[in-house]
Amino acid sequence: MNALTLLTAVGAEATKExxxxxxxxxxxxxxxxxxxxxxxxxxxxxxxxxxxAARRTRSTREYFAAGGSLGSVxxxxxxxxxxxxxxxxxxxxxxxxxxxxxxxxxxxxxxVGWPVITxxxxxxxxxxxxxxxxxxxxxxxxxxxxxxxxASGTLTVVTxxxxxxxxxxxxxxxxxxxxxxxxxxxxxxxxxxxxxxxGGMIATTWVQIIKAVLLLMGATLLAGLVLSRFxxxxxxxxxAARDRYGSAVLAPGKLVASPxxxxxxxxxxxxxxxxxxxxxxxxxxxxxxxxxxxxxxxxTTIIGAFYLVTFILGFGASVLVGRETINxxxxxxxxxxxxxxxxxxxxxxxxFISAVAFATILAVVAGLTLSGSAALSHxxxxxxxxxxxxxxxxxxxxxxxxxxxxxxxAIGLGILFKDENVAFMVGLAFAxxxxxxxxxxxxxxxxxxxxxxxxxxxxxxxxxxAVVLILLSPPSGSTSCTTPPPSCR
Amino acid sequence: xxxxxxxxxxQSLAAPKPITPASQLAMGSTxxxxxxxxxxxxxxxxxxALAARRGRLAALLTTIMMIGxxxxxxxxxxxxxxxxxxxxxxxxxxxxxxxxxxxxxxxxLTSIYVRWANRHYDVAVRRLRGGKA
Numbered sequence: 001m002n003a004l005t006l007l008t009a010v011g012a013e014a015t016k017e018x019x020x021x022x023x024x025x026x027x028x029x030x031x032x033x034x035x036x037x038x039x040x041x042x043x044x045x046x047x048x049x050x051x052x053a054a055r056r057t058r059s060t061r062e063y064f065a066a067g068g069s070l071g072s073v074x075x076x077x078x079x080x081x082x083x084x085x086x087x088x089x090x091x092x093x094x095x096x097x098x099x100x101x102x103x104x105x106x107x108x109x110x111x112v113g114w115p116v117i118t119x120x121x122x123x124x125x126x127x128x129x130x131x132x133x134x135x136x137x138x139x140x141x142x143x144x145x146x147x148x149x150x151a152s153g154t155l156t157v158v159t160x161x162x163x164x165x166x167x168x169x170x171x172x173x174x175x176x177x178x179x180x181x182x183x184x185x186x187x188x189x190x191x192x193x194x195x196x197x198x199g200g201m202i203a204t205t206w207v208q209i210i211k212a213v214l215l216l217m218g219a220t221l222l223a224g225l226v227l228s229r230f231x232x233x234x235x236x237x238x239x240a241a242r243d244r245y246g247s248a249v250l251a252p253g254k255l256v257a258s259p260x261x262x263x264x265x266x267x268x269x270x271x272x273x274x275x276x277x278x279x280x281x282x283x284x285x286x287x288x289x290x291x292x293x294x295x296x297x298x299x300t301t302i303i304g305a306f307y308l309v310t311f312i313l314g315f316g317a318s319v320l321v322g323r324e325t326i327n328x329x330x331x332x333x334x335x336x337x338x339x340x341x342x343x344x345x346x347x348x349x350x351x352f353i354s355a356v357a358f359a360t361i362l363a364v365v366a367g368l369t370l371s372g373s374a375a376l377s378h379x380x381x382x383x384x385x386x387x388x389x390x391x392x393x394x395x396x397x398x399x400x401x402x403x404x405x406x407x408x409x410a411i412g413l414g415i416l417f418k419d420e421n422v423a424f425m426v427g428l429a430f431a432x433x434x435x436x437x438x439x440x441x442x443x444x445x446x447x448x449x450x451x452x453x454x455x456x457x458x459x460x461x462x463x464x465x466a467v468v469l470i471l472l473s474p475p476s477g478s479t480s481c482t483t484p485p486p487s488c489r
Numbered sequence: 490x491x492x493x494x495x496x497x498x499x500q501s502l503a504a505p506k507p508i509t510p511a512s513q514l515a516m517g518s519t520x521x522x523x524x525x526x527x528x529x530x531x532x533x534x535x536x537x538a539l540a541a542r543r544g545r546l547a548a549l550l551t552t553i554m555m556i557g558x559x560x561x562x563x564x565x566x567x568x569x570x571x572x573x574x575x576x577x578x579x580x581x582x583x584x585x586x587x588x589x590x591x592x593x594x595x596x597x598l599t600s601i602y603v604r605w606a607n608r609h610y611d612v613a614v615r616r617l618r619g620g621k622a
Contacts, residue, residue, distance in 0.1 A: 101572075104588040105565060111592055112558045115599045119547040119554075235580040242579065250582035251573025252565045262566030263559075270558065290611050293603040301596040308592055 026329060026339060027347050031178050034351025035358075042210070042359050043191060049206045053199035060395045063200035064131040064374045065284040072291045074209060076298025079282050081208030082367040083110075083273075083299070084215060084306055085165065086172060086360040087426070092307065093340075094333030096314020097326055100241065100249030103314055105256070107307035109266055113273025114300040117280075122296060124445045125280060126289045131378045132371075133280045133437065137444050142452040144384050146440075149459040151379040153436040154277040156463055158372035159409070160429040161276075162365060166414025167425075169361040175330060176338065176354040182415055188358075189411035192365045196373070196403050201285060204366045211356070211363040216306060218356045222337065223309045225344040226316030234312060240319045249318070272430035275437030278371035313337050320344065369406045376402035428470050436462030532617050539613055546605060550598050561591045 057063050070078070088110065096103030129135035134150035166185050173184035195203045230236040241249050256262035273279065286292045317326060317336035321343050329335045338357070342350035377399035382390040390398070417425075440458045443450045564572045564587055572584030 101582065101584055101588075104585065105562075108558065108561055108588050108591050111595050112554060115554045115595050115602075116551060118599050119551045119602055123543070235577055238585070239578075239580040247573070247575060247579065247582075250575065250585060252569045252584055256565060259566035262562050266559065266562035290607045293606055297596065297599045297603040300599045304592045304596045308589065 026325075026342055027350065032176070032347060032351040032354060034348045035177060035354040036351075038352055038355030039358055042214075042355060046203070046207045046210065046362075047191075047194060050195050050199035050203040053202035053206070056202055057198070057200040058396075059392060060131070060378070060399065062202065063396055063399055064281070064370065064378065066201040066205055068285060068287050070205060070285045070287075070291075070295075072286065072294035072298060074205065075282060075286050075291070075295035076302065077212045078205045078208040078285075079279065079295060079299035080302040080306070081210075081212035081215075081363050082278055082282060083303060084212065084360070085364045086168065086357045088306070089215060089219065089310060089360065090172065090334045090337055090357060092310045093313040093317060093337040094326070094335070096311055097317040097321075097336035098323060098333040099253045099255065100245070100315070100318070101251055102253045102255035104311060105252075105262075105265070106269065107311060109269025110273060111300070111304050111307060113270045114296065114303065116270065117274045118293065118296045118300070121274065121280075121441055121445065122283060122292060123289065125283045125441075126292050129284060131281065131284055131374045133277065133441055134375070134379045134383075137440060137455055138383070139444075141444065141450075141455050143388075145452055145456045146459075147379045147383050149456045150437070150440070151375040151384075153432065153440075153459050153463055154375040154379075155372055156467075157275070157277060157429050157433045157437065158368050158375070158406070159413070160425045160432070162368050162372075162406070162410040163413045163417050163420070164425040164429065165361055165365050165368070166410050167417055167420060169358075169365075170414060170418065172334070172357060172361070175335060176357065181418060185411055185414040188361060188365060189407050189414065192362055192369060192410075193404065193407035195362070195366045196369050196407070197400055201370060204363075204370055205285065207359075207366055208363045211359045212302065214356045215360055216302065218341075218353050219306060219309045219313065219337075222341055222344065222349075222353070223312040223316070226312055226320065226340070229320070234315075237312065237315050237319065241315050244319060245323070268427075268430050268434045270434075271438045272434035275433035275441065277375065277433075277437070278367040281367075281371045281374060310337075313340060316340055365410065369403060369410065372406045373399050373402040376406075428467065431466040431470060432463055435466045436460075536614065536617055539610065539617075543606065543610055546602065550602055554595065554598055557591050557594050561587050 056067070059067070061067055088107075092103045092107055095106065124136055125133060128139040132150070132154065134147045134154070137146040137150055166188060169188045170181040170185040173179050173188070174181050177184075179187075195207055199206075226237065227234065230240065238250060256265060282295075283292050286295060314336060317333075317340040321336065321339045323333075326333050326336045326339055329339060338350055338353050341353040345352075377395055381398045381402075382388060382395050436459045439462060440455045443458065444455060561584075564584060572582065572587070574583045575581070576583060576586065
């Protein structure tokens with residue numbers, strides 16, 4: 001999900017292979033009139049929606065769950081918009097352009113969590129919860145311990161994911177628009193704060209819907225332009241890549257060195273998705289279970305189609321732009337898709353794709369911030385501090401204060417962690433989601449003898465072991481970024 | 490539909506509760522606990538059977554998804570040469586075809602479940618609930 005996740009091991013290998021040439025002839029990094037125009041258009045429309053949504057956001061149920069009023073198509077697109085980060089788009093396209101097949105492992109892994117959510121946790125989540133997945137745990141376990149543990153897990157995941165998105169946003173926007181890193185981080189944090197603070201879930205949902213539609217349109221159009229050069233046959237595209245880079249491009253490469261690594265990565269990708277708080281929260285924004293199920297089915301279809309399209313974009317970029325050129329702009333290949341857009345559609349299309357990438361990051365951080373705010377206000381403030389007695393208006397006020405704190409935290413940490421490897425933090429976020437949130441959630445539904453003590457122990461063990469093991473391990477991400485390119489920070 | 494939080498969420502301020510047939514149903518059905526609580530025995534049994542059927546379908550589909558996904562991961566992990574075997578005149582590899590199949594499989598399985606749950610399961614639950622009144 002994070003674009004930049006993918007800059008890891010494979011990126012490094014590709015970097016070594018690629019010939020460092022002079023900076024390619026691209027307008028990337030210079031202020032692009034189309035990009036700025038599209039971006040301002042997007043921000044003005046979404047802020048207009050926020051103004052409209054603000055008048056419809058008076059209760060906590062409206063603030064956190066859009067009053068449960070969304071339709072299945074709206075919620076399906078919003079789920080997809082929550083999940084498809086700039087990373088899936090730029091990161092997977094880049095990984096595929098640099099190493100071919102390996103990018104597919106991430107695409108597949110990030111999709112298969114969705115059916116698992118639908119089959120195993122959608123119903124109870126829907127029936128027993130109000131705003132957060134901690135509601136489900138608290139249904140038959142002791143409120144305070146499980147809520148504290150679940151909220152800690154949520155906030156840890158949200159924080160690392162937010163940092164990763166902010167750091168990635170700063171790097172990407174710096175590359176695309178030529179803005180300074182700090183300015184980019186402050187803009188993303190500031191605009192996001194306006195959406196979430198005033199428009200709550202209703203505004204966030206519409207930002208995500210618009211972004212999902214733009215992203216799908218942009219990616220599909222780009223893939224169409226690629227395929228039109230290969231007789232509309234993906235096989236011809238693969239053959240062209242094989243002719244240029246050898247048949248290794250169609251085979252598993254260096255992303256996974258050992259079988260154990262492959263399986264471990266596979267488990268983290270699948271169950272990490274099922275433990276992401278901002279995804280789980282979207283089950284509460286629709287009126288009934290049938291709508292919730294339909295929206296997940298739609299989201300799964302959109303995301304699956306999107307990943308297939310991204311695979312085409314990666315191969316298209318490696319053939320039509322070339323690895324040397326892509327790598328000369330940003331190591332790891334993150335700029336593969338924008339460069340491809342420029343090569344096929346000129347500066348105007350590049351501007352559109354850049355603006356879409358910006359919009360994408362905004363939508364994802366908005367969803368993350370809202371889920372963090374729900375954990376702080378609903379779980380910790382109302383149920384732990386006030387024992388469920390906090391009046392409605394007070395909960396809403398706490399939620400808004402929490403939103404401001406999280407936004408400032410995201411901006412501050414985004415600037416502070418400028419040089420931190422993004423892959424490292426996204427890895428952490430997924431590992432914690434998979435080992436802390438998901439097992440407790442699943443067991444509380446599937447295991448009759450599951451106790452409060454067991455739930456807390458499982459969440460604490462999951463969080464601590466994920467953090468400690470990642471800190472102690474030699475992260476492949478950091479070795480691949482010994483000389484961090486802008487987008488690698 | 491039961492969009493409001495079940496009474497239990499408010500109740501659960503107190504001590505942990507044992508799992509009752511009613512709470513089990515709520516975990517796997519759209520019927521809220523209070524409905525199940527007020528049901529007669531045959532209806533409760535039917536609802537329990539329905540919930541069990543939902544559980545079996547969910548388990549079956551999850552198993553299929555796991556086999557497909559971990560089959561793909563296993564191919565990459567344990568059989569890299571096989572995954573790299575070229576097909577269709579060298580224009581595509583076994584691994585790419587397998588990966589694309591898993592991507593297509595995910596929305597298909599999800600749609601099968603959603604269709605069953607929305608057309609049969611919810612309807613049956615609603616019928617049982619109507620029978621109660």
